Amino acid sequence: MSDLNDDALDQLLRDQFEGPVPDDGFCDRALLALPARRRSATWPLTFGIALGGLLCWLTLHATPLVRAAWHDWFSGHPTAPAIILLAAMTGLSLLALAWSMAEAYDR
Amino acid sequence: MADAAAEARVDQALVARVLLAEDRRAFEQLMRRHHGMVRAQLRRLVNGDHGRADDLAQETFLLAWRKLHQFRGDARFSTWLYRIAYTCFLQAQRKKAAPSRSSTDSDAPNDSASRAPETDILALRLDIERAMQRLTQAEQIVLLHCVQLGLSQSDTAYVLSMPLGTVKSHAARGKEKLRALLADWRDTSLEEATS
Numbered sequence: 001m002s003d004l005n006d007d008a009l010d011q012l013l014r015d016q017f018e019g020p021v022p023d024d025g026f027c028d029r030a031l032l033a034l035p036a037r038r039r040s041a042t043w044p045l046t047f048g049i050a051l052g053g054l055l056c057w058l059t060l061h062a063t064p065l066v067r068a069a070w071h072d073w074f075s076g077h078p079t080a081p082a083i084i085l086l087a088a089m090t091g092l093s094l095l096a097l098a099w100s101m102a103e104a105y106d107r
Numbered sequence: 108m109a110d111a112a113a114e115a116r117v118d119q120a121l122v123a124r125v126l127l128a129e130d131r132r133a134f135e136q137l138m139r140r141h142h143g144m145v146r147a148q149l150r151r152l153v154n155g156d157h158g159r160a161d162d163l164a165q166e167t168f169l170l171a172w173r174k175l176h177q178f179r180g181d182a183r184f185s186t187w188l189y190r191i192a193y194t195c196f197l198q199a200q201r202k203k204a205a206p207s208r209s210s211t212d213s214d215a216p217n218d219s220a221s222r223a224p225e226t227d228i229l230a231l232r233l234d235i236e237r238a239m240q241r242l243t244q245a246e247q248i249v250l251l252h253c254v255q256l257g258l259s260q261s262d263t264a265y266v267l268s269m270p271l272g273t274v275k276s277h278a279a280r281g282k283e284k285l286r287a288l289l290a291d292w293r294d295t296s297l298e299e300a301t302s
Contacts, residue, residue, distance in 0.1 A: 020147055
């Protein structure tokens with residue numbers, strides 16, 4: 001009786017396998033059947049950014065907070081409005097960084 | 108191992124070219140690199156029906172083309188293609204509702220003692236084929252991927268969407284059955300055949 005070890009059995013099975021199939025025109029036929037790739041639409045992102053910017057401007061342009069914050073910041077006074085503005089900008093930058101890194105990782 | 112890593116890097120670069128530059132020729136290269144093994148896998152899965160295997164292979168590459176942005180590079184590109192091909196095969200099976208592949212052929216592998224040596228290898232191949240058909244479909248499919256296509260057990264688990272433990276147990280049980288079914292072959296015959 002044969003005591004067939006694992007390696008010998010694997011080798012037998014591999015020998016049994018025919019291996020890669022020759023092309024015989026397969027690739028040409030398959031390539032002809034490929035449709036055009038759909039580009040992912042960029043307008044929703046652009047539209048979203050524009051809309052977000054517009055809403056921010058509409059909300060903030062009437063309030064003196066932003067103007068005061070800019071003024072205090074540029075004159076070197078770390079007042080509450082300047083610190084709030086700085087914190088908001090830092091937070092948004094970090095969010096944008098995290099989003100970019102996640103997108104880059106996905107690709 | 109280094110070759111496999113280099114091949115994987117080439118595949119990754121080609122995938123990136125398709126995604127970033129809409130490069131059809133890069134996809135053509137990917138297809139030319141992998142169609143042979145994908146079609147071989149499908150031919151085995153559909154029991155040698157070449158036409159059906161090629162139809163499924165075409166569907167596989169069409170899906171790969173459409174879903175290429177979903178390829179994350181966690182697995183090798185070839186493994187990802189095997190997974191798509193296996194999914195296409197399963198979907199076709201469900202549509203067809205084919206009867207079980209498990210063979211009803213109860214012929215035991217033949218005794219090799221009385222054969223001429225030159226016919227031994229041919230007879231052994233025939234017996235292995237018969238023995239394979241007496242395994243369950245899951246065992247056959249796991250052995251096809253693990254042994255014949257040369258995937259690791261974890262890659263096989265990924266392709267077949269099966270827990271790793273299940274893959275290991277199917278592989279071990281399948282091999283055990285094959286050993287029992289091929290037990291009539293003498294050591295010498297097997298050595299000749301595998302050398």
